[in-house]
Amino acid sequence: MITLYPKRLFKAPLDAQCITPDIFAEKPVSKIAELQIWEGNxxxxxxQLFKIEYNAKNQSEExxxxxxxxxxxARRIGAKMSTGKIIIDGDTGMHLGEEMQGGTIVVAGSAGSWTGCMMKKGIIQIKGDAGDYIGAAYRGSTRGMNGGExxxxxxxxxxxxxxxxNGxxxxDGNVGQFVGIHMRNGTIIVQGNSEGRTGAQMSGGKIVVCGHTPSILPTFTVDSIKxxxxxxxxxxxxxxxxxxxxxAEDGNGKLFVSQIQNPHLKFYEKYLE
Amino acid sequence: MPVVSHVTCPVCGSFCDDIEVIVKNNVITDVRNACAVGAAKFLDYANHRNAKPLVRKNGELVEASWDEAVRKSAEILIDATYPLLYGWSSTSCEAIRVGLELAEEVGGVIDNTSTICHGPSILSIQDVGIASCTLGQLRHRADLIFYWGCNPWSAHPRHVERYTTFSNGRFQKSTWRAHVSRLGGILSKKRLRRAINLVLGRDVFATPEISRELPYNMFQKKRKMVVVDVRKTHSAEAADYFLQVEPNKDYELLQAFRMLIADEELDVDHVAGVPVETLNEIADVMIGCKLGVIFFGLGLTMTEGKIRNIDAAISLVRDLNQRTKFLIMPMRGHFNVAGANVVFTWQTGYPFAVDFSQGYPQYNPGETSVIDILCREEADAGLVIASDPVAHFPKKAAQNLVKNPLIVIDPQTTPTSLMADVVFPSTFVGIETEGTAYRMDHVPLPLKKIVEPPSNCLSDVEILQRILHEVRRIRSKRK
Amino acid sequence: MTQLIVKNGFVYDPLNRIDGEKMDLAINDGKIVGKVDEKKAKVIDASGMIVMPGGVDIHCHIAGAEVNTGRLLRPEDHFRDVEAKTAITRSGVGYSIPSTFTTGYRYARMGYTTIMNPSMPPLEARHTHEELNDTPMVDKASYPLLGDWWFVLEDLRDGMIKECAAHVAWIMVATKGYAIKIVNPGGLEAWGFGQNVRNIDDTVPRFNITPKEIIRGLCKVNKLLHMPHTIHVHTNNLGKAGNYATALDTMKCVENLASDDKPVIHITHCQFSAYKGSNWRTLRSGAEEIAKYVNHHRHVTLDLGQVVFTDTTTMTADGPFQYGLYQLTGNKWVNHDVETETSSGIVPFRYRRKSYVHATQWSIGLELGLLVEDPWRIYLTTDHPNAAPFITYPRIISWLMSRNARDITMKRINKRARHKSLLPSIEREYSFYEIAIVTRAGQAKSLSLTQKGHLGIGADADIAIYNINPELVDPSRKYKAVRKAFENSAYTIKNGEIVAKDGKIVKSVRGKTFWVNPQLSSPIEVADDMKRRFREYWTVEYENYSIPESFLAASAPISVKAEV
Incomplete structure (x- = not known):
C-alpha cells in the first residue's frame, strides 16, 4: 500500500491523473516520487506536493x-485505472475515476463534478456528496458511462x-434536475427526492425515484402502477x-416514481383505467 | 460637414453597418440611422475616460508611465500559477488574437463573456448541433418569426426592422403597414377599456386577462411574429401573437411542442400554464409556415434548465425540418461576442473557457470557466479587457477576482478598473481604432476608425502586444 | 537569404520529366537556381532519400465559417489529440478539424506546402482570410461559392454571359478568391425553402434556370476570364445511390466547351459522385463508368475524396445533402444558410470497415484512382475532413502503391462489399513518379500555379524530402515503410528555408495567400448596378463587403487578362 499525504492546502487545480494503481504498480518507489503532476501552470x-509512504506489508495484495x-x-485521480484500489480519506476533486476500466475507488468525504465520467468498469463509492454530471460524457460526446457502478x-x-x-x-440522498438526460441505457436509482425533469430526452434505460419529484415531463406517458x-x-x-x-426523442426509457411520495401525480391514474 | 458613411455600430449583436456619423474637428456631432442605444455610444463615448496608465501604489491608483504599467502587468502574469484573462467580447478580433497568444504564453485561462450569456447555447450546440443561417436569409424568406425569451424592441432595437418582420425581402414583405394599422385598433381598444373602467369604477391598474386565442392573422399566409416570454414586453406588443409562459417552464413547453409536431398526444391539459389546445394551434402554424425561425435570448439560456432549454429548442427546430424549413439563432448581446467565439475556436478548437495551463488548450465549462474558477478561489491573478465583471459577476466571483492582482484594459473608468492594480487607457474600437467583428449570425464586418483617439491612449492590440513582448523579455532574462 | 543545396537525392519532378534521377538541387533566395556557391550554402544530404516538390492539395476544408463551426461543434474530436506549445510553435488541437496553427504544422510535417480551401461563402470571406492569416507554413487560396449566387442565377437565366463574367470578376476581387466553386448548383438556392433539385435538367424553383445552364454558363465565364483553374464542381445528387449518372451528365454537359485538349471542368471528391444502385442496400460502384468516360475525354479532371476508416466530420456547402446525412445517422447536425449565395451543413461521421456502404465507398475511391489511366487528371484528396482527415494521405499513398496493402485492408472490410469490389481485379500499382503527379505536379498544373509542383529553375523552393530509398525498397511489399516515410518528411523546405525536419517543426513561416485579379478589357460597369441592388440582396453595405488587400497577411495576387 502507498499512502499519500498532501503537504499543504492547494489553491490552483492539480491534474493528478498519475495517481492510479496502474501507474504506481509498474514503478519503483523512487520513480513514483518523480511522477509529474501539474499544479496550475x-x-x-x-x-513536491505529497509525502509518500510506502508500506510493503503484503505483496499478494492488490x-x-x-x-x-x-x-x-486534485482532478482525475484514478483516471483510466483498471485494477487495484484508491481510498481517499477526505474530499476529492473533479473527474474522479474518469474513463475508469476496473478496480475500486472509495471516498470518505465528498467528490466533485464529473465523477466516473466515461467510466467503463469498476466501482466508485462516495460516502459524502457529489457534484454535477456524475457518469457523464465529455462535452459534445454521446459516450457517457458505459459500465461499472x-x-x-x-x-x-x-x-x-x-x-x-450502461452501468x-x-x-442514496437527493438529486438535482435532469437525472438521466440523454440516457441511452443503464440504471439510475435515487433513494431521496429529485428536483424534477427526470429522464429528460432519454431514449432508453431505467430510472427509479423513491422520493418526491415536483412533476413528470409532459413528454412521458404513464404506463402502469408497479x-x-x-x-x-x-x-x-x-x-x-x-x-x-x-x-420527444421517440424514446423507450422507463421511469419509476414512488406513488406514495407523489400524491400530486394521482391525476395520471385516470389513464390507467 | 464631413460625413462618415457605412459605419458599423459597436454596440449590440445586430451590428448594423449603415450608420452615418457627422464629425466636426475630431468630435462626433451627430449620428444618423442608429437606434437610441447606438447613437448614445457614438455621442457619449468620450465621457469617463481613463486618461493615463495607472498603477496601484500603497493602496492608491496613481499615474504611471506606459513602461512601468507594462512591466508590472507582465510580472503579475508571469508570477501567477493560474491567471485568468477575461472579457474580449467588446474588442476586435485582432485584439483577441493577441490575447490568446498571451494566455498561451503565460499558461492562463482565457474566457469571454459568453460564459455569462450564451455559453449554455454553445454547450447545447455541441450536444445536438444547430440549424441556422445568416440574417438576410430570414429577411428574404422567413414567414414565421419567434422571439423567445428576448426583447429585441429594447435590446436589439433595429433587429426587427433590418432582418425580420418589418424588413422587405425577395420572397417576404414587411408587415410594418399592417402593424401600424393594427396598432391604431389596439390603442383605441385600450382607450375604450379605460373609459369603461372609469365609468364602472373598476380597478384600472389590474392587468387585463391575456387572451390565449390565436388572432385571425396567425392563420394568414403573410409574415407573422410571435413572442414567447414571461411578461408582456414592448416586443410582445409588436407581435402578432404573444405566448405568455410560466417562469422557468420553457423546457417543458419546448418538449411538448416536439411531441405535438410529431402528432403525439399529451397526458396533461396544460404545459407551462398554457392549455394544450392553444399549443396544438401554434404547432399547426409552425408546420404550416414556409420558413420559420426562433430567435432566443437570455430568457431561455439563463433561466432554470439552462443548456437543456436550448437543447430542446434546437431539437424542436431540427424536428420541424421534417415538415418544413425551420431555423434558430441566438440573440447575441455584445457586438463582437460572436467574434470572440470565432477567434477562440480557430486558434484553440474551443469557443470559450479555454485553459492553457498545461501548454495546450483544454476546455470544460464548469471546470475551466471563469465564474466557476473564481467561486472555487483557484485563480491567483487576473487580466480584464473590455468588460466590467465587478459590476456583472456574482458577488462571490467578483470578490475573489479583486482579491488577486488585477490588470484592467478599458477606455473608461468602471467599477472593475477602480479595483485594479494596473489600469491601461485604451482606445474605443469601432470609433477610434479599426478592426474586425462578427455579427450575431457570424457575418464578419469591419470596425471603422472615425476620430483620432486621445493622445495617451493605445489600442487593445498594442497594449496586449506590449505586455506579451514584456512577458517574453522577462522570461528569457530569468532563464 | 540562405543558400541551400540538396545533395544526392532521388528526384521525382514529373513536370520536368525527372523520374527518380539522382541529382542535386540548388536554392537561392527562395527559388530553385542552377547553381550556388557550395562553400557558402548549407548542404542537406539527401542520399538514399526521395526528393519531390512540396505537396499541393487541391481540395481541403481548412478555414472559414463552416470549418470553424465544425471545430466548435466537436470538442470530443479535439480533447484526445492535442499539441502543446513549443519555443517555435503555437499550441492547438486536432483531430479531424484541427485548429489553424496545427493544420499548418501537420501539412508541413507531411511535406505539403500549398493547400487550397475549396468552399468560401463570399459574404463570410473575411472570416476565411482571417483564419488563413493564422494558418502558418503553407501557401493557400480559397474558392468562393458561386453556383447559387443570385447574380449568377439571374445573369445566366437572362443569357447575360458577359455581365455574369463581370460579376464573377468583381466577386473574385472582393472576396480575394482563386477559382469558381460550384456546389450542387441550384440545389442550395432551393434549400433556402428546404427543397432540392433532382438532376441537372431540373428547374431551380423561383429562378427558371437549370443546374446544367448554371454549370455551362460558369464554365463559359471561367474561359472568358482566363481563370487559372477550371470550374471546380461538387455535383448535384452528391452522396446518393445512382448519382454516377448525374456525374456523367455533368461532365458531358460541358464537353463541347472544351478546346485544345485542355480541361474545362474539375469534378471534386468524385468518389462521392460515383454510386450505382437505387438505395443504400443496392449501392454499387460506378467507378468503372466514370473512369471509362474520363479515359476517353480530356476535358475533365477529378480528385478522389478517398474514404479512410476513421471518425471524422463531414462538412460541405451542400445543405440538403448534409440534412440527409443527419437523417441517416441521427448525429448532431449543423445547417448554415448564407443569404443570396449558398448554404452549408456539418455532421460528424464514422466510416466503419464493417459497414457495407462505407466499405464500398472506400473501394470506389481506390477504383477511381486506379482505373483512371492518366495520373495528370486525378488527384489524391480526402476532401478533408469529409472522407477522412488529411493526415491519412500516407495511408492512401500506400494503398495506391501496393496491391498487398489493399488486400490486407480488403480482408478486414464488410464481406458483401469485398465480394462486389472491383479492386481484386486491378493489378495496377502507382510508382513514386505517379505519386508525385497525383500529390503535387498534377494539382499544381490544374491550378496553373506555375511556381509550384516542380523543381525546375525559377520554381519556388518548396521541397519535400522523404526518407525512403526507391532503389532498396519495393513499395508493393514494404508499403508500411512507404506510409511511414510520407507521414513525416525528413525535411520540408518552404521558400528556401528548412521548416520541418524529421516530423518536427523547426521554423514557423507565414505562407502567402493567392487570389485572382481578372483584368477586364472593356470595363463593364457592374459596380453601379451592384450598388443599386446591394441592399435588396444582402443585409450588409456594398462598402463593407469587399475585403481590402491589406487584410491579407501576405497577399499574392495573380493578374489574368480576361476576354470581356
Missing part, C-alpha cells in the same frame, strides 16, 4: 493507494448519468408509477 513532481487529507483541488451515499447535483450508456448509478422494481437483481418495494419516454 507549474510542473511539479508528486513528492495495489492500494490511500490519500489522507484534503485533495479537493457509482454509489453516492449523500446528495448529487444536476444531470446525473448524462448520455449514460448502475445509485444515489408494486416493485428490480434494480440490479435487488427488489425495490413500491408502489411506483411507471412512465415511458422521452417520447
Amino acid at each position: 507549474q510542473k511539479r513532481t508528486l513528492d 495495489m492500494t493507494i490511500r490519500i489522507l487529507g484534503d485533495v479537493r483541488k 457509482i454509489v453516492i451515499q449523500g446528495n448529487a447535483g444536476n444531470e446525473v448519468g448524462c448520455f449514460m450508456r 448502475l448509478i445509485r444515489i 408494486s416493485k422494481v428490480k434494480v440490479n437483481g435487488e427488489i425495490v418495494k413500491g408502489p411506483f408509477y411507471k412512465f415511458v419516454g422521452d417520447l
Whole structure:
C-alpha cells in the first residue's frame, strides 16, 4: 500500500491523473516520487506536493493507494485505472475515476463534478456528496458511462448519468434536475427526492425515484402502477408509477416514481383505467 | 460637414453597418440611422475616460508611465500559477488574437463573456448541433418569426426592422403597414377599456386577462411574429401573437411542442400554464409556415434548465425540418461576442473557457470557466479587457477576482478598473481604432476608425502586444 | 537569404520529366537556381532519400465559417489529440478539424506546402482570410461559392454571359478568391425553402434556370476570364445511390466547351459522385463508368475524396445533402444558410470497415484512382475532413502503391462489399513518379500555379524530402515503410528555408495567400448596378463587403487578362 499525504492546502487545480494503481504498480518507489503532476501552470513532481509512504506489508495484495487529507483541488485521480484500489480519506476533486476500466475507488468525504465520467468498469463509492454530471460524457460526446457502478451515499447535483450508456448509478440522498438526460441505457436509482425533469430526452434505460419529484415531463406517458422494481437483481418495494419516454426523442426509457411520495401525480391514474 | 458613411455600430449583436456619423474637428456631432442605444455610444463615448496608465501604489491608483504599467502587468502574469484573462467580447478580433497568444504564453485561462450569456447555447450546440443561417436569409424568406425569451424592441432595437418582420425581402414583405394599422385598433381598444373602467369604477391598474386565442392573422399566409416570454414586453406588443409562459417552464413547453409536431398526444391539459389546445394551434402554424425561425435570448439560456432549454429548442427546430424549413439563432448581446467565439475556436478548437495551463488548450465549462474558477478561489491573478465583471459577476466571483492582482484594459473608468492594480487607457474600437467583428449570425464586418483617439491612449492590440513582448523579455532574462 | 543545396537525392519532378534521377538541387533566395556557391550554402544530404516538390492539395476544408463551426461543434474530436506549445510553435488541437496553427504544422510535417480551401461563402470571406492569416507554413487560396449566387442565377437565366463574367470578376476581387466553386448548383438556392433539385435538367424553383445552364454558363465565364483553374464542381445528387449518372451528365454537359485538349471542368471528391444502385442496400460502384468516360475525354479532371476508416466530420456547402446525412445517422447536425449565395451543413461521421456502404465507398475511391489511366487528371484528396482527415494521405499513398496493402485492408472490410469490389481485379500499382503527379505536379498544373509542383529553375523552393530509398525498397511489399516515410518528411523546405525536419517543426513561416485579379478589357460597369441592388440582396453595405488587400497577411495576387 502507498499512502499519500498532501503537504499543504492547494489553491490552483492539480491534474493528478498519475495517481492510479496502474501507474504506481509498474514503478519503483523512487520513480513514483518523480511522477509529474501539474499544479496550475507549474510542473511539479508528486513528492513536491505529497509525502509518500510506502508500506510493503503484503505483496499478494492488490495495489492500494490511500490519500489522507484534503485533495479537493486534485482532478482525475484514478483516471483510466483498471485494477487495484484508491481510498481517499477526505474530499476529492473533479473527474474522479474518469474513463475508469476496473478496480475500486472509495471516498470518505465528498467528490466533485464529473465523477466516473466515461467510466467503463469498476466501482466508485462516495460516502459524502457529489457534484454535477456524475457518469457523464465529455462535452459534445454521446459516450457517457458505459459500465461499472457509482454509489453516492449523500446528495448529487444536476444531470446525473448524462448520455449514460450502461452501468448502475445509485444515489442514496437527493438529486438535482435532469437525472438521466440523454440516457441511452443503464440504471439510475435515487433513494431521496429529485428536483424534477427526470429522464429528460432519454431514449432508453431505467430510472427509479423513491422520493418526491415536483412533476413528470409532459413528454412521458404513464404506463402502469408497479408494486416493485428490480434494480440490479435487488427488489425495490413500491408502489411506483411507471412512465415511458422521452417520447420527444421517440424514446423507450422507463421511469419509476414512488406513488406514495407523489400524491400530486394521482391525476395520471385516470389513464390507467 | 464631413460625413462618415457605412459605419458599423459597436454596440449590440445586430451590428448594423449603415450608420452615418457627422464629425466636426475630431468630435462626433451627430449620428444618423442608429437606434437610441447606438447613437448614445457614438455621442457619449468620450465621457469617463481613463486618461493615463495607472498603477496601484500603497493602496492608491496613481499615474504611471506606459513602461512601468507594462512591466508590472507582465510580472503579475508571469508570477501567477493560474491567471485568468477575461472579457474580449467588446474588442476586435485582432485584439483577441493577441490575447490568446498571451494566455498561451503565460499558461492562463482565457474566457469571454459568453460564459455569462450564451455559453449554455454553445454547450447545447455541441450536444445536438444547430440549424441556422445568416440574417438576410430570414429577411428574404422567413414567414414565421419567434422571439423567445428576448426583447429585441429594447435590446436589439433595429433587429426587427433590418432582418425580420418589418424588413422587405425577395420572397417576404414587411408587415410594418399592417402593424401600424393594427396598432391604431389596439390603442383605441385600450382607450375604450379605460373609459369603461372609469365609468364602472373598476380597478384600472389590474392587468387585463391575456387572451390565449390565436388572432385571425396567425392563420394568414403573410409574415407573422410571435413572442414567447414571461411578461408582456414592448416586443410582445409588436407581435402578432404573444405566448405568455410560466417562469422557468420553457423546457417543458419546448418538449411538448416536439411531441405535438410529431402528432403525439399529451397526458396533461396544460404545459407551462398554457392549455394544450392553444399549443396544438401554434404547432399547426409552425408546420404550416414556409420558413420559420426562433430567435432566443437570455430568457431561455439563463433561466432554470439552462443548456437543456436550448437543447430542446434546437431539437424542436431540427424536428420541424421534417415538415418544413425551420431555423434558430441566438440573440447575441455584445457586438463582437460572436467574434470572440470565432477567434477562440480557430486558434484553440474551443469557443470559450479555454485553459492553457498545461501548454495546450483544454476546455470544460464548469471546470475551466471563469465564474466557476473564481467561486472555487483557484485563480491567483487576473487580466480584464473590455468588460466590467465587478459590476456583472456574482458577488462571490467578483470578490475573489479583486482579491488577486488585477490588470484592467478599458477606455473608461468602471467599477472593475477602480479595483485594479494596473489600469491601461485604451482606445474605443469601432470609433477610434479599426478592426474586425462578427455579427450575431457570424457575418464578419469591419470596425471603422472615425476620430483620432486621445493622445495617451493605445489600442487593445498594442497594449496586449506590449505586455506579451514584456512577458517574453522577462522570461528569457530569468532563464 | 540562405543558400541551400540538396545533395544526392532521388528526384521525382514529373513536370520536368525527372523520374527518380539522382541529382542535386540548388536554392537561392527562395527559388530553385542552377547553381550556388557550395562553400557558402548549407548542404542537406539527401542520399538514399526521395526528393519531390512540396505537396499541393487541391481540395481541403481548412478555414472559414463552416470549418470553424465544425471545430466548435466537436470538442470530443479535439480533447484526445492535442499539441502543446513549443519555443517555435503555437499550441492547438486536432483531430479531424484541427485548429489553424496545427493544420499548418501537420501539412508541413507531411511535406505539403500549398493547400487550397475549396468552399468560401463570399459574404463570410473575411472570416476565411482571417483564419488563413493564422494558418502558418503553407501557401493557400480559397474558392468562393458561386453556383447559387443570385447574380449568377439571374445573369445566366437572362443569357447575360458577359455581365455574369463581370460579376464573377468583381466577386473574385472582393472576396480575394482563386477559382469558381460550384456546389450542387441550384440545389442550395432551393434549400433556402428546404427543397432540392433532382438532376441537372431540373428547374431551380423561383429562378427558371437549370443546374446544367448554371454549370455551362460558369464554365463559359471561367474561359472568358482566363481563370487559372477550371470550374471546380461538387455535383448535384452528391452522396446518393445512382448519382454516377448525374456525374456523367455533368461532365458531358460541358464537353463541347472544351478546346485544345485542355480541361474545362474539375469534378471534386468524385468518389462521392460515383454510386450505382437505387438505395443504400443496392449501392454499387460506378467507378468503372466514370473512369471509362474520363479515359476517353480530356476535358475533365477529378480528385478522389478517398474514404479512410476513421471518425471524422463531414462538412460541405451542400445543405440538403448534409440534412440527409443527419437523417441517416441521427448525429448532431449543423445547417448554415448564407443569404443570396449558398448554404452549408456539418455532421460528424464514422466510416466503419464493417459497414457495407462505407466499405464500398472506400473501394470506389481506390477504383477511381486506379482505373483512371492518366495520373495528370486525378488527384489524391480526402476532401478533408469529409472522407477522412488529411493526415491519412500516407495511408492512401500506400494503398495506391501496393496491391498487398489493399488486400490486407480488403480482408478486414464488410464481406458483401469485398465480394462486389472491383479492386481484386486491378493489378495496377502507382510508382513514386505517379505519386508525385497525383500529390503535387498534377494539382499544381490544374491550378496553373506555375511556381509550384516542380523543381525546375525559377520554381519556388518548396521541397519535400522523404526518407525512403526507391532503389532498396519495393513499395508493393514494404508499403508500411512507404506510409511511414510520407507521414513525416525528413525535411520540408518552404521558400528556401528548412521548416520541418524529421516530423518536427523547426521554423514557423507565414505562407502567402493567392487570389485572382481578372483584368477586364472593356470595363463593364457592374459596380453601379451592384450598388443599386446591394441592399435588396444582402443585409450588409456594398462598402463593407469587399475585403481590402491589406487584410491579407501576405497577399499574392495573380493578374489574368480576361476576354470581356
